[in-house]
Structure formats: C-alpha cells, structure tokens
Amino acid sequence: MANRYDAELSALLVKLDEISQSLRWADSASLGSSPIQKQVAQLVISTSYVLAAAAIEEYMREMVNGLCREICKARPTFSALRSSLVSVFAGSQISSMRDLKDYEKIWEKRREFSNLFSSTNLVDVENTETPIDGKTIRPVHVETIWQVFGFEEQPFTSALYRASLTDIADGRNDVAHGHTSIKKFAHKKGAPDTDKKIQRIQELALHFTIHAERYIEKKLYLKST
Secondary structure: OOOOOHHHHHHHHHHHHHHHHHHHHHHHHHOOOOHHHHHHHHHHHHHHHHHHHHHHHHHHHHHHHHHHHHHHHOOOEHHHEOHHHHHHHOHHHHHHHOOOOOHHHHHHHHHHHHHHHHOOOEOOHHHOOOOOOOOOOOHHHHHHHHHHHOOOOOOOOOHHHHHHHHHHHHHHHHHHOOOOOHHHHHHHHOHHHHHHHHHHHHHHHHHHHHHHHHHHHOOOOEOOO
16 A cells, blocks of 8 residues: 655655665776776765755655645644644744734734634644755754654664764765865765765655654644543
8 A cells, every 4th residue: 555655755765776876886986997987986976965965855845745735634723733733834924923023013923823722723734834944954854843743753763864864964065065175075975985874864764754654644743632
C-alpha cells in the first residue's frame, strides 16, 4: 500500500542517488592521471553540496506543506488543535502584528490571537506560515518542525545525521558564496566522505517520512485527551 508521502521521498531519493553516482565517478577520476578529469571531479564534489542542499530544502518544504494540507483536510477547529500548531495555522495573523506600532491595535491583535486557542473556527491552509524560512536546511529546522508539529520520538537517531546535515549546509554556503576555492574544498571533503553524508541524508529523510505518515495516521495534530 502506497504511503501519502511516497512522491516527496522518491523525488528526493532520485536526486540524491544521481549525486551519489556522480561522486563515485569523481572518486575514480580524481585518482587518474588526467588533469582535466581531476578538475571536473573537484567541481562534481563541490557542486554536490549545492545540489544536495537544494534537494533537501525542496523535500522539507513539500513535506511540511503536505502535512498542513492533510491536517486541514481533517477539518479540526483551532480549539481541538495541538497548541503548538496554532502559530502555524494562524501564521498570517501573527505576521500582521509584526509591523504594528499603534498601541490599541497591537493589543487588539494579541487578544484576537489568544482567542484562537478556544475558537471553533476551522483551520485554513491559506493562513498557514510554516517553520520553513527559505534558508538552507539545518538541524535546527528539523528540530523545530519536529517540536512544533509534535512528532513522536527524536528527529536524529544518531549524532552522525545531525553532523551530516550541518556539513552539507555549511558546504553549500561555502561553495555558493565563494568562501573557498573549488580545489581546496574538494580536497578537504573528498568524494567518499561526501557520499557517506548523502547516504545519511537519505536515511534521515526516510526517518522523517515514516514519522510524518504515522503523525497523520494517529492524528497527533490534535490535543491529547
């Protein structure tokens, strides 16, 4: 039986598999005698961080948006919703308070927001603001999503997963912003070690997908009774 998030996971795994295949070629090419192949291998290793980070960001965005859509399909009221999720489904209302300077309006908006916790209004995906902020995905994003939605267990089953995600994010920024030369970066990271990090990201995504599926099935978005 297909799971509701198979498409999102499959799309990520295809992209990461392509990166892994390129890294294996780069590992072989870097040991050869051709200077051009060595330069191409260095470029492959460096760009793999940028491509992996982009794939992870797209996966996380699609997953979180998918979770919000699934919750809205169930038509819960704000009063029935897990408290930590109110800020997600009242995102536009919270955003409207950021630039207020008028004393009366500030406190009027705050009262309105407080009333949502007992409101019988249905949650609406159009007012959603998720913990995805458009920046390179780091462990803090995964942990925040895990806590705000209220997934079971822990987001990282090993420190290696956290370290791999951090390293890909840092590497992506180093390459994209030109903080280091391609040659130095590729020599430091190496194709085999980079491929191991990519494999850990695949495992991390599978872990996240399984818990997202379980989350919706068990209706963990509702207040515990």
